Amino acid sequence: MTEPVIVVGAGPVGLAAALALAAERVPAVVLEAERAGVRKEWRGSTLHPPTLALLDRIGAASDAVAHGVRVDRLQFRDLQLPDRATFSYGVLEGRTPFPFRVQYEQYKLLRLLRELAEASPDVDLRQEHRVTGLTGADDGAAAAVVTLADGTRLTAPYVVAADGAHSVLRKLAGIGFPGDTYPSQSLVAATPFPFETVVDDLGPVSYWSGPNGRLSLIRTPDVWRVAVSTTAGVTASADGTGGPHPELAAALDLLVGDRSWVGSPLQQHQLYRSHQRVADRFRAGRLLLAGDAAHLSSTTGGMGLNSGVHDAFDLAARLGPALRAGGDGDGDAEADAYASARRDAAVRIVQPATRTVRAGVDATGRDARLARLRDLAATAADPVAGTRHLSALSMLDAVEGVSR
Secondary structure: OOOOEEEEOOOHHHHHHHHHHHHOOOOEEEEOOOOOOOOOOOOOOEEOHHHHHHHHOOOOHHHHHHHOEEEOEEEEEEOOOOOOEEEEHHHHEOOEOOOOEEEOOHHHHHHHHHHHHHHOOOEEEEOOOOEEEEEOOOOOOOOEEEEEOOOOEEEEOOEEEOOOOOOHHHHHOOOOOOEEEEEEEEEEEEEOOOHHHOOOOOOOEEEEEOOOOOEEEEEOOOOEEEEEEEOOOOOOOOOOOOOOOHHHHHHHHHHHOOOHHHHOOOEEEEEEEEEEEEOOOOEEOOEEEOHHHOEEOOOOOOOHHHHHHHHHHHHHHHHHHHHOOOOOOOHHHHHHHHHHHHHHHHHHHHHHHHHHHHHHHHOOOHHHHHHHHHHHHHHHHOHHHHHHHHHHHOOHHHOOOOOO
């Protein structure tokens, strides 16, 4: 009988890892500190082409495609300048079974993954199981043991830390998490205002530069989602109770061209900071890091959640043959291969890509903004360069080895 892998954290990455392991005929026990239920929070909403292909393996892509917003073009625009660049996802035909991007809120994906996990005989989802201790995070350990808040001890051949940016397991293993935090904050709000009726040729996803920083405008199934850069330390009206945040209001005035948007409600204002961090290592003995526990990146471009899902499937594809009953392979060698491959993807591909995109949309100087848009337009007009650029933004280059 195959011994279950322990997955700590029942977010999208943890549940994807458990379901991917189950698809490899390896059972998983998922330990979640919180109570059951999915909170309707404004987090990620982007599912890139390779992520859809991976989710399709566990039956989680069709609902996202059917009920999400399909994105067939990606726009880069400016709040004051007429120049723009548009990339068509049609250039990805033949490279992926999903040559498009889907906007499908993270809480909906989480709800779907939880339903699949609860229906799987190979996934044991345990709520209100808080991990407080760990042994086996050292070289040569034969197994891992996690200790719960009530003193219960559970043993597993491997433990997957999918417990988020403040990962308890990463800290228990003494793994460093170096990097930096962007000085500006980001404000996300949602509104039913019909931007598509007042902004010419508006696609479902557009990234705007402007005199005060970036604005992202993303259509989700229910609302438009707006994100802007804000001055560090500014929190006035962040919850929307005192009217719109002044920097959000200024950006929307430029976008719409008048104050007609004021009559539509702005929902769920959330201020947050973005980070660029990568763990010193993704493996410590029998512990493997995945998702935000292993790496953080700017939310611009929607790579964080996707990269975590890629981690989950890579881990399962490598460990599955070594752990399942009657399987073959060297678990330690595969664990090392996972840690090396996914850390390399984070450092070499995801981190540079997210830094570049964020730096571009954060630029405020008129000349710099114009030069960037014209460079992007020239890239989009070149079939080879445009395909290469959109492939990178779609993370096709970050999943080599995951698609095995």
